[in-house]
Amino acid sequence: MKTMKKRNEFTLKHAKQDDCNFISEMIDYSNKNIKAELGYPRCDDLEELLAEIEVYENLLEESICIIYHNEKPIAIGGFLYTPGESDGYLIGPIVLEKYYQKSNIIKMIDLMLNSKKNLLADIRTVVSERNSLLHESLLENAWIYSERIREMRFDLENIKRSPVKYEITEVDVTGSVHIDTIFKLFDKTFGWKGDFEKMEELLGDSNKVACIADKTNSIIGVVAWSYLDDTNFSRLEYVAVEENQRRKGIGENLINHVINDGINNKMKHIYLSTDIDNNAADLYGKIGFYDTIVSKVYKKRLSNNT
Known part of the structure; x- marks a missing residue:
């Protein structure tokens, strides 16, 4: 008897160069929709994301994934991590509005965690305070709240x-x-x-x-x-x-x-991240830095990497 393929399922694939246009579109979508914005990495475009990945001495294909619904790309996510190290940062997911529901987000995060379960143990994620649905999804999925931070910028032009x-x-x-x-x-x-x-x-x-x-x-x-x-x-x-x-x-x-x-x-710019209650923030503000985003940090330890 032939097995019928499940419908309404999510699948994950590592990104390829052919996916760059979709990744760019999703970064732009996140930046223009405060309910979907990220805390870290918060990039203006694909070029900045690739530069951030390079800081971790990694590649697009190992860091970014595309999430599909019935073979249609509907989200991106991934991890910032250095090969050989066991800690890293979860990226996103950034999900098209039609699919942006708590139950879907939790499933997507589980897919991403499972994709690196043999590589990473300690995971953090930084989420904009305005992305309330992602906060709820993380807490419901047993992530632990860690701290509140602010990203600041100084414009050099x-x-x-x-x-x-x-x-x-x-x-x-x-x-x-x-x-x-x-x-x-x-x-x-x-x-x-x-x-x-x-x-x-x-x-x-x-x-x-x-x-x-x-x-x-x-x-x-x-x-x-x-x-x-x-x-x-x-x-x-x-x-x-x-x-x-x-x-x-x-x-x-x-x-x-x-x-x-x-x-x-x-x-053109200088960026910094600091604790929300850091006294140094007053000094940064005096010099000319200003807040771009306030985020919450969550952490999770994968149980199969103890």
Whole structure:
């Protein structure tokens, strides 16, 4: 007896180059519909998404998937992760309005998780506060709420170089005698709990680090920022100032250095992410950064990767 194929089913396939037009359309759809917008990655177009994937040293085909309903493409999703590592970020899904229902979203997320169940263990996802249906779907599917964050942007077009009153030195962290000092300052400021892997993320070619030292040549402030190939923006990653040196303009001058570097490299924007209650947000706002999106972060550990 011939088995009839189920109707109303969802299937998942890894993206191919032929899918780029559909992926672009879905990114545009998400950006224009606040109920479907993402928190991270929030990309203006396919080019920015590909650049973000490249940061993780991965490929479109391994990172993005197309979800089909009865062989018709109706959604995109995927993961940002570095091959060989067990943690990553869930992307989306971004779903056409006709299919954007809680029960469907949960099924699509399960499909995506199953596609990486032998590769990834700890998953996070960052969702715009305005995408209420995706929030409900994650909570109903046993994701754990973690924190609330904000994405901020500084526009560089028609901006003059910012004043820098301190001597700022860019350092090659990989060969710097100050690497332990820089790590300890970041560790203390951001609660890395001695995890040096966080520091290793700053050692790649796309990252830059600059410092301010006092009269004894002790580092009292550090900033780290990054560039992505073939994009018109940079990202402010970390700013840290020794506690007893704060309120002296050191943090502001370090950020101004990043702004000037962006101008020199003909960037159009600088982005950053920060906790919603971070006191540094006031400093960012004073300098000229503004909120683009506020998001909630959720996490999930896959049970078959303990």
